[in-house]
Amino acid sequence: MTIESRLSNKxxxxxxTIEEWQVALRQEHARDxxxxxxxxxxxxxxxxxxxxxxxxxxxxxxxxxxxxxxFCSCLDFRTNGLGTCKHLEAVSLYLQTHVPxxxxxxxxxxxxxxxxxxxxxxxxxxxMRVGEQHVEQYLQLRRQYFDEQGVLPEHNYIHxxxxxxxxxxxxxxxxxxxxxxxxxxERVAVLRCRHxxxxxxxxxxxxxxxxxxxxxxxxxxxxxxxxxxxxxxxxVGRRHPVFIHLIARLIEETYLGEEEISPGYVIVETDVxxxxxxxxxxxxxxxxxxxxxxxxxxxxxxxxxxxxPTCSFIYVDNADPLKEWKNPVSLAVKRIAxxxxxxxxETMRKLTPVQLSSILQHINPFVIGPFYKFIHTYRPLFPLxxxxxxxxxxxxxxxxxxxxxxxxIDLSALSLSETLPTQQSGSLSAGQEKIDQLLRLLVEVxxxxxATEALRQRLAHL
Numbered sequence: 412m413t414i415e416s417r418l419s420n421k422x423x424x425x426x427x428t429i430e431e432w433q434v435a436l437r438q439e440h441a442r443d444x445x446x447x448x449x450x451x452x453x454x455x456x457x458x459x460x461x462x463x464x465x466x467x468x469x470x471x472x473x474x475x476x477x478x479x480x481x482f483c484s485c486l487d488f489r490t491n492g493l494g495t496c497k498h499l500e501a502v503s504l505y506l507q508t509h510v511p512x513x514x515x516x517x518x519x520x521x522x523x524x525x526x527x528x529x530x531x532x533x534x535x536x537x538x539m540r541v542g543e544q545h546v547e548q549y550l551q552l553r554r555q556y557f558d559e560q561g562v563l564p565e566h567n568y569i570h571x572x573x574x575x576x577x578x579x580x581x582x583x584x585x586x587x588x589x590x591x592x593x594x595x596x597e598r599v600a601v602l603r604c605r606h607x608x609x610x611x612x613x614x615x616x617x618x619x620x621x622x623x624x625x626x627x628x629x630x631x632x633x634x635x636x637x638x639x640x641x642x643x644x645x646x647v648g649r650r651h652p653v654f655i656h657l658i659a660r661l662i663e664e665t666y667l668g669e670e671e672i673s674p675g676y677v678i679v680e681t682d683v684x685x686x687x688x689x690x691x692x693x694x695x696x697x698x699x700x701x702x703x704x705x706x707x708x709x710x711x712x713x714x715x716x717x718x719x720p721t722c723s724f725i726y727v728d729n730a731d732p733l734k735e736w737k738n739p740v741s742l743a744v745k746r747i748a749x750x751x752x753x754x755x756x757e758t759m760r761k762l763t764p765v766q767l768s769s770i771l772q773h774i775n776p777f778v779i780g781p782f783y784k785f786i787h788t789y790r791p792l793f794p795l796x797x798x799x800x801x802x803x804x805x806x807x808x809x810x811x812x813x814x815x816x817x818x819x820i821d822l823s824a825l826s827l828s829e830t831l832p833t834q835q836s837g838s839l840s841a842g843q844e845k846i847d848q849l850l851r852l853l854v855e856v857x858x859x860x861x862a863t864e865a866l867r868q869r870l871a872h873l
Contacts, residue, residue: 429787434493434500441500448505456510457520462498469498476503476514479532480540482590489590490776491783494532524584525549527563527575529591535777537563537571537591548581565602568595600750601642604668608640615640617664619825627824631657634811638753639664641809643774645730646755647797648813653820654755655691658726663697665724665751673750675703675724678711678740683853684728708732708740715743722749730754733773734766744773759795759802767795771806779805 418424418439423432444464452458460471462483474480479494488496507513525542529535538561541549556567556574563571571591578585616632617639618624624632631653638644638661648654658677666672679685688705692698703724706714725744727733733741733754744752752774759767764786771779779785789803796802799812856862 423787429784430493433491433781433783434495437487437493437495437497438500438504440497441504444497444501446498446501448502454520456506456515460502460505462501471498471502473499473502473506474520478520479530479538480528482528482531482588486776489531489535490781492531492533492781494530524582524586525578526586526588527571527578527591528588529594534780535594537568537595539563544584545581549578552577552581565598568599568602571595600670604642605640607668608636612636617660619660625824628820630819631816634813634816635660635664638811639668642750643752643778644754644809644811645771645774645806646753646811646813647757647759648755648816649757650728650755651817652687652691652822653817654728654813655688656822656825657816658753659692659695659698661726661753662701662703662724663695666701669723669750671723672702673721673723675701675722676711677703677705677726677728678708679705679728680708682707686853712739712743715746720747722747724751725749725753727752727754730756730770730773733770734762736769741769741773758797760797761794764790764793774809778809 418432418436420436423429427435447463449461449463450458451461457474458472460473462469462471467485470484472480472482477494481494481499482488483496483498485496485498488499503513521543523543525540525545527537527539530538539549539553539557540561541553552574553561556570557563563574571587575585575587578587614624615636616624616629617635619628619632619635635657638646638657646654662675662677666675677688679688685705685707692703692705725747727740727744732738733744735741754770754773756762756770762770768779768782768785772782776782785803785805792801792803797812797814799807799810802810856866
């Protein structure tokens with residue numbers, strides 16, 4: 412293929428749909444790449460394959476050209492919504508050279524066993540395929556739980572174990588693939604938490620004091636509910652102590668809904684900010700019992716390089732650097748399995764579609780749909796306005812515009828201690844007491860917007 416004939420990976424050709432363009436790009440990549448394809452079974456065409464290159468090995472289930480039952484273990488296949496990837500296209504190219512008759516019309520792969528699988532074509536859905544054995548029994552089971560298209564509705568996800576038990580009782584050859592269990596478990600946990608919130612707080616507001624609503628705190632109490640309900644989110648608003656209080660309560664509410672308690676991290680930029688956050692967190696008694704650490708970005712990167720845990724909660728107080736895909740904090744966050752990720756940026760106006768997509772995909776790669784489609788569709792809307800007037804619908808579910816929150820909420824109305832953890836004066840040396848006093852004064856400055864700005868100006872002239 413000549414350089415002139417190669418497709419642009421940024422601009423969709425006028426004669427193609429977005430999906431056709433993206434499939435063609437992956438076909439092009441498969442032709443150019445030096446992939447090794449190994450057939451793992453005795454089927455002539457359809458079956459399991461291993462595609463290898465210098466950068467990795469990927470397992471392929473090839474069930475047909477553009478079949479929604481195809482599968483590849485790579486991330487691109489699971490997130491692009493196309494039902495294909497460069498590895499599947501490599502298998503197709505391999506077969507075209509070994510088996511005449513592409514695309515093998517009339518040849519179908521319908522194994523005797525029945526199965527439940529995740530279809531990634533056009534977005535994730537759980538489906539049931541009925542094989543050639545025990546047809547009527549499996550059709551009856553499918554009609555009971557699945558819709559007319561063979562898709563399992565979300566409200567029936569809680570019945571997956573029962574469905575699999577009954578299906579296995581019909582035949583021991585029945586299969587439910589591993590990614591089904593993972594996806595359904597993830598969604599069931601989300602739906603359970605949301606149901607509990609709706610039941611506990613039908614007014615869609617979480618009382619700040621956990622007892623009764625406070626009219627003067629209505630905006631932040633509703634925000635706390637919405638953040639908790641979504642389970643992740645991008646907060647847009649300037650740095651202010653009100654967000655420290657908000658995140659403190661959000662952490663408490665998040666851990667209330669966790670069945671399995673894992674560590675959590677709040678990531679700030681400097682050691683001074685670490686101290687500010689810790690001092691305000693000290694006023695939240697329930698928070699003190701939770702495995703939450705406030706770390707500078709540098710410290711977080713260091714610990715994540717040696718340990719890749721599963722985290723219940725992570726909050727990144729300045730997510731703007733995450734627009735750079737190889738930023739150290741970005742790489743560290745991507746190494747961790749995070750159940751609840753929240754981030755804050757000061758404004759959306761300065762971000763390009765690619766930069767915003769890069770930030771949001773830290774939440775999960777499905778959150779805005781296919782990366783390429785979001786960029787192509789919404790590029791004309793940018794820059795996005797912080798008042799929400801032109802924010803795409805896909806973003807509205809989890810983008811929380813808090814531009815005026817620092818003006819709407821009086822910190823004193825939160826009625827929580829902002830003092831540092833105290834030590835007995837008798838245990839402090841004279842030097843330690845002076846340091847303690849200095850830190851207390853510093854916290855007072857940092858929690859006062861005017862004083863913080865004055866401090867910045869003074870420091871700039873040093």
